[in-house]
Amino acid sequence: MNINFTLISQAVAFSIFVWFTVKFVWPPLLRAIEERQKQIADGLAAGERGKKELELASQRSSEVLKEAKQRATEIIAQSEKRATEIVEEAKENAKIEGNRILTAAKAEIEHEIFGAKEALRQQIADLALAGATKILRREVNAKVHADLLASIQKELK
Amino acid sequence: MASDLELTPTSYINHHLTNLTASLGDGPFWTLHVDTLLMSIILGVLGMGILWLIVRRATPGVPTKRQAFVELLVEFVDSQVKNTFHGDRHAFVAPAALTIFVWVLLLNTMDLLPIDIMASIYEHVFGLHNWRSVPTTDVNTTFALALSIWFLMIFFNVKVKGLGGWSYELFCTPFGKNPILWPLNLLFNLIEYVSKPLSHSLRLFGNIYAGEIIFLLLGMWAATGVTGSFFSVILGAGWLIFHILIVTLQAFIFMMLAVVYLSMAHESH
Numbered sequence: 001m002n003i004n005f006t007l008i009s010q011a012v013a014f015s016i017f018v019w020f021t022v023k024f025v026w027p028p029l030l031r032a033i034e035e036r037q038k039q040i041a042d043g044l045a046a047g048e049r050g051k052k053e054l055e056l057a058s059q060r061s062s063e064v065l066k067e068a069k070q071r072a073t074e075i076i077a078q079s080e081k082r083a084t085e086i087v088e089e090a091k092e093n094a095k096i097e098g099n100r101i102l103t104a105a106k107a108e109i110e111h112e113i114f115g116a117k118e119a120l121r122q123q124i125a126d127l128a129l130a131g132a133t134k135i136l137r138r139e140v141n142a143k144v145h146a147d148l149l150a151s152i153q154k155e156l157k
Numbered sequence: 158m159a160s161d162l163e164l165t166p167t168s169y170i171n172h173h174l175t176n177l178t179a180s181l182g183d184g185p186f187w188t189l190h191v192d193t194l195l196m197s198i199i200l201g202v203l204g205m206g207i208l209w210l211i212v213r214r215a216t217p218g219v220p221t222k223r224q225a226f227v228e229l230l231v232e233f234v235d236s237q238v239k240n241t242f243h244g245d246r247h248a249f250v251a252p253a254a255l256t257i258f259v260w261v262l263l264l265n266t267m268d269l270l271p272i273d274i275m276a277s278i279y280e281h282v283f284g285l286h287n288w289r290s291v292p293t294t295d296v297n298t299t300f301a302l303a304l305s306i307w308f309l310m311i312f313f314n315v316k317v318k319g320l321g322g323w324s325y326e327l328f329c330t331p332f333g334k335n336p337i338l339w340p341l342n343l344l345f346n347l348i349e350y351v352s353k354p355l356s357h358s359l360r361l362f363g364n365i366y367a368g369e370i371i372f373l374l375l376g377m378w379a380a381t382g383v384t385g386s387f388f389s390v391i392l393g394a395g396w397l398i399f400h401i402l403i404v405t406l407q408a409f410i411f412m413m414l415a416v417v418y419l420s421m422a423h424e425s426h
């Protein structure tokens with residue numbers, strides 16, 4: 001073991017290797033590691049944010065859902081009310097219509113009865129007149145009693 | 158193994174502990190351990206290059222398995238640094254710690270390669286008679302690292318506290334700022350400053366060197382016969398498994414000490 005120039009040359013080699021590492025090996029790796037650390041931190045923060053947003057969104061959605069349900073029940077209640085109203089209205093209408101038809105039918109019947117009575121009266125008058133005519137054939141002069149016959153006929157009508 | 162030499166225990170061990178040298182000038186100082194330097198550069202380029210190739214395409218999104226592995230490594234080093242160093246660690250200390258850990262670990266790991274097989278590969282494939290594959294068994298390597306850190310320590314001391322602040326610390330700590338205590342404080346601090354790089358480098362060197370020596374001794378035992386081979390295989394396997402721990406642990410300790418020294422330089426008492 002003798003100290004010689006090898007020492008100096010080894011020291012120079014060492015310096016060069018250290019310089020190389022300081023300059024070219026350490027910085028890029030450190031940059032990559034630090035960048036990754038930052039990315040991970042960002043990712044975690046984003047995850048946290050996402051979680052919070054999700055919580056908010058679910059809260060909002062449950063609110064919306066509740067509102068929708070309330071509105072739906074309102075609408076159902078309203079429609080039920082409307083339906084009963086319609087049914088009532090229809091009943092009312094039907095009743096009115098029925099009454100109207102009834103009245104019309106009654107009037108028709110009146111009219112028919114009146115017509116029938118008139119016809120009957122005419123026939124009775126004719127019959128009476130014919131009977132009277134047959135009875136009085138010989139004695140009564142149609143020409144003399146024409147005004148009498150007419151007044152009977154008038155009365156019977 | 159040197160087949161052309163007569164094989165004695167001394168020649169065997171000497172062969173494995175001889176560096177391939179190149180002379181750059183007069184005097185013993187101007188020799189260069191080519192094997193140490195080349196192995197450490199190859200392993201450093203390999204380690205740092207692979208890290209760079211993976212990190213170049215680093216994505217903040219889902220990481221690939223390779224990127225995840227590098228991130229694991231980096232986060233491991235970074236968390237160690239974070240516990241010790243309280244400042245902008247990304248500017249220098251943490252990447253430097255990563256370099257030290259990866260590099261020293263790779264250099265130490267060469268110790269796990271079977272020493273004689275590697276020697277014959279170097280000999281017969283590359284034609285290298287002397288070639289040591291573990292740069293951390295060369296005290297030059299460990300001293301180079303420890304001294305680099307030592308100079309960085311002084312640099313940061315001056316940079317963070319200023320020359321005055323550092324001098325104040327040298328003279329007035331740890332015993333107090335009474336002028337009578339100044340020499341004692343200075344002496345204490347000087348001992349500390351001398352012992353730091355020594356203990357730092359020799360701990361790593363000693364552990365890995367000792368590991369290699371034990372492998373060599375077991376190899377020698379194996380050469381004595383069937384019984385020796387049998388026990389050397391079993392003990393060698395055991396030592397190898399234990400050495401995985403030592404190799405990793407020493408790299409980690411070396412890194413931690415470097416981080417601690419650099420942190421101490423940044424903090425005033």
